[in-house]
Amino acid sequence: MSNLTLCVLLMICSELIASSSQMFLKKSAGISYDNRIKEYVNRYVITGYIMLFVSMLITIRAYSFADSYMNVPVLETMGYVFVMVLGRIFFGEKITRSKIIGMLFIFAGIIIYYLP
Amino acid sequence: MESKTSDRKSTDKKINWKDIVLLQIIVMIFSLTSVTAKFASMQDAFTSSFFLFYGAELAILAVYALLWQQAIKKFDISVAYANKAMVLLWGLLWGTVIFRDAVNAKEIAGVALVIVGVIVINSGDNTGMERTDE
Numbered sequence: 001m002s003n004l005t006l007c008v009l010l011m012i013c014s015e016l017i018a019s020s021s022q023m024f025l026k027k028s029a030g031i032s033y034d035n036r037i038k039e040y041v042n043r044y045v046i047t048g049y050i051m052l053f054v055s056m057l058i059t060i061r062a063y064s065f066a067d068s069y070m071n072v073p074v075l076e077t078m079g080y081v082f083v084m085v086l087g088r089i090f091f092g093e094k095i096t097r098s099k100i101i102g103m104l105f106i107f108a109g110i111i112i113y114y115l116p
Numbered sequence: 117m118e119s120k121t122s123d124r125k126s127t128d129k130k131i132n133w134k135d136i137v138l139l140q141i142i143v144m145i146f147s148l149t150s151v152t153a154k155f156a157s158m159q160d161a162f163t164s165s166f167f168l169f170y171g172a173e174l175a176i177l178a179v180y181a182l183l184w185q186q187a188i189k190k191f192d193i194s195v196a197y198a199n200k201a202m203v204l205l206w207g208l209l210w211g212t213v214i215f216r217d218a219v220n221a222k223e224i225a226g227v228a229l230v231i232v233g234v235i236v237i238n239s240g241d242n243t244g245m246e247r248t249d250e
Contacts, residue, residue, distance in 0.1 A: 019197075022193055022197055025185060025188065025193075026188060026193040028185070029185060029188050029189050039185060040182070040185060045185070049181065052177070053174070056149070056153065056170075056174075056177070057170075059153055060156045060157045060170070061157070063153055063154050063156075063157035064157045068211065068215075068217040068218075069150075069207070069210070069214075069215045069217050070204075070207050070208065070211045070217060070219070070227075072150065072153075072154075073147075073204055073207040074204060074207075074226065074230070076150075076200075076203070077201050077204070077230055079197065079200075080197055080198045080200070080201060083193060083194050083197040083198075084194040087192065087194040088194075091193065093192050093193065093194055095194075098236055098237060099194060099195075099198075099237050101233075101236050102233040102234065102235075102236035102237030103198075103233065103237070105229050105230065105232045105233030106198075106201060106229070106230045106233035107233075108229050108233075109225075109226045109228070109229030109231075109232075109233060110226065110230065111226075112222060112226035112229060113222070113225075113227065113230075114226070115222060
């Protein structure tokens with residue numbers, strides 16, 4: 001398996017975890033808490049950040065298979081699509097035309113960036 | 117509470133530029149986690165220098181997390197998250213200044229397209245701004 005393939009696979013894995021973590025954070029953001037501390041220290045936020053820590057470790061590993069620094073941040077943008085789909089599933093957020101057009105631009109950008 | 121989110125109509129939402137600028141500052145802070153992640157990847161895994169950079173990444177992430185949790189009250193999660201694409205602009209800067217990566221026209225074009233995508237998501241038929249009821 002080439003370094004690029006490994007980098008891409010690790011990033012897909014990392015972004016799936018990171019996107020799911022955002023659902024926990026958003027879930028918590030929609031709940032009223034008695035105080036500020038509870039806004040941060042609750043099961044949703046803690047679960048979300050544990051997932052984010054795991055995703056970060058996977059991303060660090062992905063960097064070691066990347067030729068240049070920017071290769072990884074460009075792949076991280078896959079997370080936006082994952083979040084859009086998950087946001088619809090879990091929160092009924094609408095996937096509007098502008099969101100779809102914006103996503104197409106983002107993917108076109110990633111592809112152009114990685115063209116040989 | 118969260119059921120209200122799905123019922124909100126997109127047509128009566130207004131862009132609040134102050135919120136968007138704040139979101140961008142949060143994104144810049146977040147972009148620094150990639151820099152520390154890259155440094156961590158340059159160390160031998162799980163050595164003390166690795167944990168130094170991973171720790172720095174966690175520290176920056178903690179600051180970002182405090183700000184992010186407040187920011188996402190005001191945006192659709194998909195819109196707020198898409199704003200994180202602006203990390204690419206910061207990434208280009210860190211890549212060239214800190215890591216001395218050569219950037220070519222194709223890569224700049226790619227990043228530019230991604231940023232256009234983010235702007236379209238923010239300014240289209242749904243600005244993604246939500247009312248906060250809390």
